[in-house]
Amino acid sequence: MGHWFHQNIVGPGKLPTLLALASFVLTFLLTRTVTRLIRAGKGPFRDIAPGGVHIHHVVPGVILTVIGGFGAVGSGRHGVGAAVCAVIFGIGAGLVLDEFALILHLSDVYWTEQGRQSVEAVILAAALALLVLSGFSPLDVGSLSQEEQQGRVSAVVTLLVNFVFVLITLLKGKLRMALVGTLVPFVALVGAIRLARPSSPYARHLYRRRPRARARAALRVYRRDRRWAGPRRRIQDWIGGTPDGE
Numbered sequence: 001m002g003h004w005f006h007q008n009i010v011g012p013g014k015l016p017t018l019l020a021l022a023s024f025v026l027t028f029l030l031t032r033t034v035t036r037l038i039r040a041g042k043g044p045f046r047d048i049a050p051g052g053v054h055i056h057h058v059v060p061g062v063i064l065t066v067i068g069g070f071g072a073v074g075s076g077r078h079g080v081g082a083a084v085c086a087v088i089f090g091i092g093a094g095l096v097l098d099e100f101a102l103i104l105h106l107s108d109v110y111w112t113e114q115g116r117q118s119v120e121a122v123i124l125a126a127a128l129a130l131l132v133l134s135g136f137s138p139l140d141v142g143s144l145s146q147e148e149q150q151g152r153v154s155a156v157v158t159l160l161v162n163f164v165f166v167l168i169t170l171l172k173g174k175l176r177m178a179l180v181g182t183l184v185p186f187v188a189l190v191g192a193i194r195l196a197r198p199s200s201p202y203a204r205h206l207y208r209r210r211p212r213a214r215a216r217a218a219l220r221v222y223r224r225d226r227r228w229a230g231p232r233r234r235i236q237d238w239i240g241g242t243p244d245g246e
Contacts, residue, residue, distance in 0.1 A: 013077030016086035021129040023087045027094030028122050036241050061095025064088050097122045111244045119240040131182055168192040173200025195220055
């Protein structure tokens with residue numbers, strides 16, 4: 001295990017990414033736990049409001065993100081400094097994205113329906129960080145043998161083709177499938193082939209003169225949302241808490 005960890009994480013310089021991802025996820029979970037306790041009036045935690053001004057945790061989050069980000073740029077990918085800066089950045093990013101919906105709407109929507117967007121942003125960021133952590137650099141071919149370089153070329157072509165599928169899936173308004181497709185290429189292919197969402201840029205331009213395609217797309221969205229909206233909301237509520245009024 002130690003040899004694998006050093007060869008695949010420490011050696012390629014991925015340890016700061018791993019530490020940033022771990023601190024990011026842990027910070028989000030701890031923050032949500034504390035805010036839910038504050039909301040329920042349990043425990044010793046209270047909102048910070050000096051002078052009557054509620055200080056949201058996005059404020060220290062921005063400060064930590066800036067410190068950790070600039071520190072990481074100057075520290076490289078190895079050493080104690082890089083690891084410390086990665087942890088600081090992960091903590092700051094966790095605090096910031098936990099209140100992503102507040103930044104987006106410029107309003108305190110933390111415990112409203114719009115506040116669910118913070119949970120989605122955190123899941124998206126964590127998945128992208130996991131993608132970076134599990135991936136490789138296709139341009140770093142200096143130390144590879146000729147056979148390995150040929151395999152790397154094939155991998156790069158595969159990545160480029162999959163990127164096209166991911167882009168088409170995004171244009172069809174399927175953000176989650178595009179995200180998963182960056183990790184599982186077959187998912188991006190399915191998303192690129194299937195009908196677009198009616199409100200997507202793809203549908204607005206290419207279904208404009210295809211009423212049957214528009215109708216099929218609307219019916220498919222209706223059936224899918226009716227089937228999956230409930231389970232998706234329960235997962236979001238389990239992670240981030242139930243919005244007010246529910």
